Amino acid sequence: MSDIKTWMRGPWAVPIGSGAAILASFAAAHLVTSRSVVALPWSDALMIAAASIAGIPVILKASRALTARVVGIDLLVSIAAIGAVAIGNYWEAAAVTFLFAVGHALESATLNKTRSALAELVAVAPDIAIVMRHGLQVEVPAGSVANGETVLVKNGAKVPVDGVVTGGTGALDEASITGESMPAHKTLGDTVFAGTISTSGFLQVSATGVGADTTLARIIHRVEEAQDAKAKTQAFMDRFSAWYTPAIIALAVILGLATRDIVLALTLLVIGCPGALVISIPVSIVAGIGRGAKDGILIKGGEFLETSARIDAVCVDKTGTLTEGHPRLTDVFSLDPAWDRDDVLRIAAQAEAGSEHPLARPILDAAAQAELGTIGLPEHTEPMPGKGIVATVDGHRVAVGNMALMASESDSGAHYDAALVRVDALSGAGRTPMAVAWDGQIIGIVAVADEIRADAAEMVRRLHGAGVKKVVMLTGDIERVARAVGDQVGVDEVRAGLLPEGKLEAVAELQSQGYTVAMVGDGVNDAPALATADIGVAMGAAGSGVAIETADIALMRDDLLKLPQAIALARRTVNNMRQNIAVALLTVVTLLAGVLFGGVTMAVGMLVHELSVLVVIANAMRLLRDRGANLAKNREQQGSGQSRPASLIKPSGSISTMSPEPS
Incomplete structure (x- = not known):
């Protein structure tokens, strides 16, 4: 019994009931004998019953919409069906409401398929x-x-869990x-x-x-919100429909009064239904966001999907994005005979012990590996953004950072000039050098390096293949190191030595030049630039609730190639939306012309109208196939005969105590 009740509340109960009544009406009309004159009223009654079964839910929905001051498609169908019954066109009334009910059921079924990614996510919840x-x-x-x-x-x-x-x-x-x-x-x-x-x-x-605090729960929540969020084009279509539907009603009234042809006016109401037009945008958005979710790409909503399709400039941070994000100490030099390299490393480590900068860790690790003894905490630490750190160690002022910091911390002497030469040589080798000063005297140099990701250059090539005109590397690192990395990766532009505000200004400058900018960063020192960019991208967001909730695009896996895949998906989705709009508009214009010039009946118009809705949905469902990414990948591989670049810094078993002699 419960199964029957569930089926009765399902989307197919109404069209099946209405269809059965229509078949019974035809049977009553064709199985009568010439002497049976009472069958005709039975045939008409069954046709009216068919129209009522399919039409009453539509009328109720239209009434509820009117109470909310919404004039929609259901009102057009309701007026047409009631008018057809009133003038005795029972078959037309039954056909219109039956086809509308069938279309609604098919629409529900196919829309559920476009939400399959969400259903699959819910299904895997333990x-x-x-x-x-x-x-x-x-x-x-x-x-x-x-x-x-x-x-x-x-x-x-x-x-x-x-x-x-x-x-x-x-x-x-x-x-x-x-x-x-x-x-x-x-x-x-x-x-x-x-x-x-x-x-x-x-x-x-x-x-x-546990529960709602898991990464899976956050993903499900984000996909639910994203699939329901409206794109700008969809919002425009909603406003358009709010004016279009009353306009069709007014046009039908005028046409009926002018021609005194009620059937023509009612047919115009049915033909003018903008169903395919209304559904053309949301069905593509749902399918596109669902496809992305399957691929580990979370897009915040329809508006961000549309914006992503226009991206033509991508800004990427260097450390942790183009590089592995795990720098290691490569060089230690002493510039003062009174200090050996162990002294330089120990002092640098003592100063960096109070720093949270990413480059502090490799210095501390190297000091521990060299067994230099216990590295205590400094008495005082003062970060110098974009320059380095100044700390008080055993009552002495220690500075570790770039030459801009040394210019204000040390005197200008032989050690300063030697440090400049050494820093220049290390930078040219793609390393990040830091001078170490003790009470205003430069005593040595330490250098760290980060390996370039194997797929960084491939990502840049694929971004260009996806239509991105400019890939810009934004980094706080020094110019020489940044250039070395940029040349290996193949970015179009390198901007080095940037503070967080400088990255923001770089993004704003690109926007002022007319670019639609995506920013990829770690969300900490890149936060201002991420907020300013048209699209902020978080990588490796799995497990990071903040990234999932705040990023416009969250790439769940720390995979650079997901970025061009996300942009390509956005472009495919927007193209799909445009195709759907074209199909919907062409259908409406063709049917209206058919009504005005004759030849299109109410039932035929509704049939074509419902078929156009299904065409639009079927077209959107193509996005659920993972074909575009594979084709793009194959094209890129065929179009490039270059091998992936080797890592900029090769791992070595020991820390270098000498560097190439500067030329």
Whole structure:
């Protein structure tokens, strides 16, 4: 009984009931004998019943819309159906309402398919978890796991929580989160996400995120919001429909009064339904955002999807974006005979111990590896944005940074000139040099380097292939180092030595030149530029709730090639929207011409109208196929005979104590 009630409330109950009544009416009309004159009223009654079954829900919906002062498609169909019944055109009334009901049911079914990415995400959400409580394995609802509890993930099971591996090893299918098809190997200390699936091994996971606090839940929430968010074109179409529908009603009234042909006026109402036009934009947006979600690309909404399709300039940070983001110490030099290289490294490490700058870590790591003893904290630390750091160590003033900092911290003497030469040579080699000063005297140089990502140059090539005119590297690093990286990667422009405000100004300058700018950064020192850019892109957002919620585009995996893929997807989606609008407008114009010049009936018009709606939806569903990215990839590979660039800095087993002699 419950199944029957569920089916009766489903989208197909109305069209099936109406269709059955229409067939019964035809049967009553054709199975009568010549002596049976009572069958005709039965045929008409069944046709009216068919129109009522399909038409009453439409009339009720139109009435509710009118109470909210909305004049929509349902009102056009309601007036046409009621008018057809009033003048005795029962077949026309039944055909119009039946076809409208069928179209509505098909539309619901196909729209559900365009939301398949969201449905798949919801489907992978885990229901149960196995946790260790009091030394026993206990099966509990996934939402009842407490943070800090140990969760067991066995082979073939879904990970029920976000967490950190505390024991065991295994491989997880993370496609639902990152879009990566290859399983990711997990071992002690690695992060895992709810909804991923174990393909091998056995993991013990300490829960850090449960229920709505998991990365999967945040992704589902973002996709839901994004698919419902309206693009500018869609908002325009909504405003257009608000004026268009009353205009069609007014035109039908005028045409009916002028021609005294009520059938013509009612037919005009049906033909003028802008159904395909209204649905042409949202169905493409839903499909495009769904395709992106499947590929690990979260787009905030329709407006950002449209803007992304216009991107023709991309600004990227160097450290952590074009490079691996894990710099290491490569060189240590002493410029003063009173200090050896261990002294220089130890003093630099003591000053950097109070710094949160990314380049502090490799200096501290190198000092620990060299076993220079305990590196204590400085008494005082003063960051110098864009220059370095000044610290008080054992009562002495220590400065570690670029030559701009040294110009204000040290005297100008032989060591200063030697430092300039050494810094220039290191910069030319693609390294980031930092001078070390002790109480105003430069005593040495340390240098660090970061390896260029293997796919950085490929990303730039694909961005150009996707229609991006200019790729600009924005970095706070010195000019020589930035140029060395830029030349390897193939960016169009390098802007170095920038403070956060300088990156913002660079983005604003490109916008003033007419570019639509996307900014890719780490969201910390790049925050002003990310906020100013037309599109802010966060990379490696898996597990980062802030990035998922705030970025215009969040690339769930730390994969540079996802960026050109996202832009290509946006362009495909907008092109799809334009195709749908063209189909919808052509259909309406053709049918209106057919009504005015004769030959198109009410039933034929509704049939063509519903077919156009299905064509629009089917066209949008093409976006769900992962064909565009693969074709673009193949074209890029065929069009480029160059191999990927080697890393700028080759890993070495030891820290260099000498550099090439400057020329």
